[in-house]
Amino acid sequence: MRLLIKHCSIVNPGNNYEGFNDIYIEDGVIKLIEPEIVMAAERTIDAAGLYLMPGFIDMHAHLREPGFEHNETVYSGTRAAARGGYTTICCMPNTRPVIDDEASLSKLMGIIEKDAAIKVHPIAAISKGQKSTELVEMDKLFNMGAVAFSDDGRPVETAAFMMEALLAAKANDYIIIDHCEELSLAAGGVINQGRQSEKLGIRGIHPLSEELSVMRDIMIAEATDFRIHIAHVSTASSAEIIRAAKRRGVKVTCEVTPHHIGLTEDIIKAGFTDCKVNPPLRTAADVEALKEALKDGTIDVIATDHAPHHADSKGEDFYSAAFGISGIETAFSVCYTELVEPGILTLKDLSARMSKNPATILKLDGGIIGIGSSADLVIVDTRRRITVNRDDFLSKGKNTPFHGKTYVGDIVYTIVDGSIVYESK
Ligand SMILES: [Zn+2]
CATH class of the missing domain: 3.20.20.140 (Metal-dependent hydrolases)
Structure with missing residues (x-):
């Protein structure tokens, strides 16, 4: 599986590769991080306006x-x-x-x-x-x-x-x-x-x-x-x-x-x-x-x-x-x-x-973004407002005191070893 993420703003506590870049992932590993990548991929995500983090x-x-x-x-x-x-x-x-x-x-x-x-x-x-x-x-x-x-x-x-x-x-x-x-x-x-x-x-x-x-x-x-x-x-x-x-x-x-x-x-x-x-x-x-x-x-x-x-x-x-x-x-x-x-x-x-x-x-892998590191990533939208609705939870536990409260910031994609495991509607 090859995944190309375009135009993302990278936030990286590992310190390298911050700012606007494209990311190319193959076989679960980050292969390229460059301002403009043109590569064939099974899936391309346009992450303009979104932040990408470990x-x-x-x-x-x-x-x-x-x-x-x-x-x-x-x-x-x-x-x-x-x-x-x-x-x-x-x-x-x-x-x-x-x-x-x-x-x-x-x-x-x-x-x-x-x-x-x-x-x-x-x-x-x-x-x-x-x-x-x-x-x-x-x-x-x-x-x-x-x-x-x-x-x-x-x-x-x-x-x-x-x-x-x-x-x-x-x-x-x-x-x-x-x-x-x-x-x-x-x-x-x-x-x-x-x-x-x-x-x-x-x-x-x-x-x-x-x-x-x-x-x-x-x-x-x-x-x-x-x-x-x-x-x-x-x-x-x-x-x-x-x-x-x-x-x-x-x-x-x-x-x-x-x-x-x-x-x-x-x-x-x-x-x-x-x-x-x-x-x-x-x-x-x-x-x-x-x-x-x-x-x-x-x-x-x-x-x-x-x-x-x-x-x-x-x-x-x-x-x-x-x-x-x-x-x-x-x-x-x-x-x-x-x-x-x-x-x-x-x-x-x-x-x-x-x-x-x-x-x-x-002492686990993860927490940084770099060439050769596992493509375990999250892409967030910090402008999107969400109102918590426990009935939408994927967890069996609906026990949340946040139900009905409105927050800003939401998950758009979660990626594990280069595979998209969550994608917001
Ligand atoms: Zn405890």
Whole structure:
């Protein structure tokens, strides 16, 4: 398959080949990048007025398979991801069974091989059954294709076990991703503890639940002189703790979700459980601090924490509803509108946080555009306005608090190894 993309404006966090160019792709690889290419191709795209960037890489998505196929599958989730401009995603291991041994990982990789529309790398659990007691066999799972280790959905419960995990990972420079939550401060809470929880009479999760755990992980990373990645940072204090740690040389990286920068707790109202998520939506001051942390590089990555749920798992009761937001199809539009439109990030900054930086942390290909690199690309229209309609989602999870909201910036094409895997109407 030969693909020719004409007149595109290239945004490249890899720094080369920026500006207006044509791109010629053959056998899944970028062969030529020049101002004017005249070559025969099976398909030619006129990208005048559009931006072309490295395909997005999501280092935190839940595909729910195996075990929870009514919420999402590898098939549906990867098509949703393609629609969101993602060419690579990493799926979290909190499935049924948990991805914690060779048999479960092998089965998952078989499903990926058969059903995935884009590149999918599994993340294996840190502990057997995500119980924070017995480490998985990291070497075996890494050699089979796991790119990282995380008990996400649950925290690593004790400091001792986190130290054991980091020391085990350090031997081969594997990356540990922690969902930071001090359970004793979170128990029973379902939204942020503060003004909104008091007003609505809904039990809150204290922000310290996250912040103490972030501090704990950073201090253990510092003591073991090894790196750690903090998932879904959501409070101003967490960002400040990470900023200070980076300044003194701790090897910590972190991510934020589009919903934690695009929404505040003020949208929460009785029955609106689509905004129930863990960590919870925070205050406007937290959102401002997270944006600042993205700008100054404290936060390295934007990851979706795509958490699709069937409507049966949500309901109107905040206590019984599942945590999670189906966010992979709206990520770019929300981030472009919240970060690039107001001038907090350039489009190139946003591109780096959605592709190059996660690739660097996970040591994956991608995140740059160059001759000889895989043609994993996204083409976006930054003028097009979209109104989010969950009924149009390709994800099985329609649980989005963004439903009905209007954003600017949309995905026009997603290209994996030179093949068009998504094309907007
Ligand atoms: Zn999590």
